[in-house]
Amino acid sequence: MKLSCDFAAMSREAYNSLGAENFSNLKRILDSPAHYKFGKPEKEDETKYAVGSLSHAMVLENKDLRDMYVRKPDGMSFASKEGKKWRAAQTLPILTAEEWDMIPAMAEAIANDHEASALIRMCPDRESILTGTIQGVEFKGILDGLGRDSENFDMILDLKTVQSARPHKFRRTIDDFHYDLQDEIYCALLAITRRLDYRPKTAWITVEKTKPFEVACYYPDSRLIEVGQIKLQACIERLLKCRAADKWPKALGGLHEITPAAFAYENAMKLLDFEI
Numbered sequence: 485m486k487l488s489c490d491f492a493a494m495s496r497e498a499y500n501s502l503g504a505e506n507f508s509n510l511k512r513i514l515d516s517p518a519h520y521k522f523g524k525p526e527k528e529d530e531t532k533y534a535v536g537s538l539s540h541a542m543v544l545e546n547k548d549l550r551d552m553y554v555r556k557p558d559g560m561s562f563a564s565k566e567g568k569k570w571r572a573a574q575t576l577p578i579l580t581a582e583e584w585d586m587i588p589a590m591a592e593a594i595a596n597d598h599e600a601s602a603l604i605r606m607c608p609d610r611e612s613i614l615t616g617t618i619q620g621v622e623f624k625g626i627l628d629g630l631g632r633d634s635e636n637f638d639m640i641l642d643l644k645t646v647q648s649a650r651p652h653k654f655r656r657t658i659d660d661f662h663y664d665l666q667d668e669i670y671c672a673l674l675a676i677t678r679r680l681d682y683r684p685k686t687a688w689i690t691v692e693k694t695k696p697f698e699v700a701c702y703y704p705d706s707r708l709i710e711v712g713q714i715k716l717q718a719c720i721e722r723l724l725k726c727r728a729a730d731k732w733p734k735a736l737g738g739l740h741e742i743t744p745a746a747f748a749y750e751n752a753m754k755l756l757d758f759e760i
Contacts, residue, residue, distance in 0.1 A: 499613050504622035507666040510719050514662065516735035517726045543591045543643060544610050544628060553577050555584040586693065590645070593697035600689045600699050607631035607641035614673040619720050625670050638678060639685040640670055649690040649700040658708070663688070665719070667704060668712035683709070 513520035541547035554576045561567045571578065594600045607629030615624045629641030646657055658664055667686050674684050685703070692698045704712070726732050744752075 496611075499624060499626065502615065502622075502624050504615060504624040505723075506624050507662075507669050510669075510723070511662045511665055513719050513722050513726075514665075514715065517722055517732040518734040520723070521726070521732035543594050543604065553579045553584075556580050589695075590691050590693070590697050593699050594643075594689060594691055597699040597701075599701040600691075603641055603687050603689060603701060604629065606633055607639055614670065614677060616673045616676060618669075618672055618716075619724075621720055621723060623669060623673060625666075625673055627670055627674070630674075633685050637682065637685050638674060638680060639687070640667075640674060642667070642670075642686070642688050644688055644690045645693050646690045647693065649692050649698045651700070651702075654688075654690055654700070654702060662715060664704065664708055664712035665715040666712075668709070668716045672716070 510520070512523055515523075541552060554574055556578050557570070558581055560570065562571050594604075609630040610628070612627040612630045613624070614627065615622070617623070627640055628643050631639050631641070633639045642663075644654075644657075644663070646654060648654070648657075671684050671686060674680070675682075687701060687703045690700050690702065
């Protein structure tokens with residue numbers, strides 16, 4: 485894979501203004517070129533990703549929640565006159581009391597986890613911005629954490645807030661959200677940035693968003709790395725082919741036979757077992 489890249493020190497505003505591809509946008513082409521070209525990104529909800537972004541801020545950057553969000557007063561209803569007036573006066577996104585209390589608890593759970601806290605200490609550089617070219621496609625990315633492991637190898641750290649941190653659940657989350665693709669893009673950019681002759685080490689810290697706020701740390705094995713590499717290659721090939729032809733096909737169409745899900749037949753048979 486031919487790569488070229490620069491390590492960029494810039495503001496978040498400057499980063500957002502770059503016309504390069506990023507993971508969040510490019511992964512849509514795996515659904516179909518039409519999703520990438522014509523699909524509209526989800527309407528931005530300032531509080532939708534609040535738990536994740538604030539956990540990053542507290543754990544990785546030692547920021548204060550009060551500078552970023554406001555807490556909804558206990559018992560206040562936004563349907564009331566008072567509630568409507570208070571909400572209209574706010575200049576920051578609003579968190580519920582449950583969300584507000586959840587984030588420090590998640591941060592504490594990570595701090596109390598031996599492996600997670602060790603990984604954070606090894607990766608002290610926060611929100612490192614990478615830009616570069618991969619096979620003719622300009623890329624950009626922001627790394628949660630960057631540092632070196634115990635053997636002095638370059639290392640990338642990613643913090644993920646999840647519904648479940650259990651291995652089989654997170655394995656599914658990786659595939660559903662294409663975290664393996666994200667990991668490969670970041671590794672490729674960092675490797676050429678620092679002229680590495682090896683693939684950087686990577687690790688995920690996962691923390692659950694509900695009590696007891698389980699924490700688990702993972703790193704990809706060779707098979708998972710290969711999956712990420714295949715996805716990146718597929719993304720680049722689709723993008724370049726579609727750009728050249730200026731055609732952006734959909735994924736679906738045609739007439740297909742469909743069979744029931746594995747559990748559907750058993751559930752249907754149970755419906756016959758009925759007595760009054």
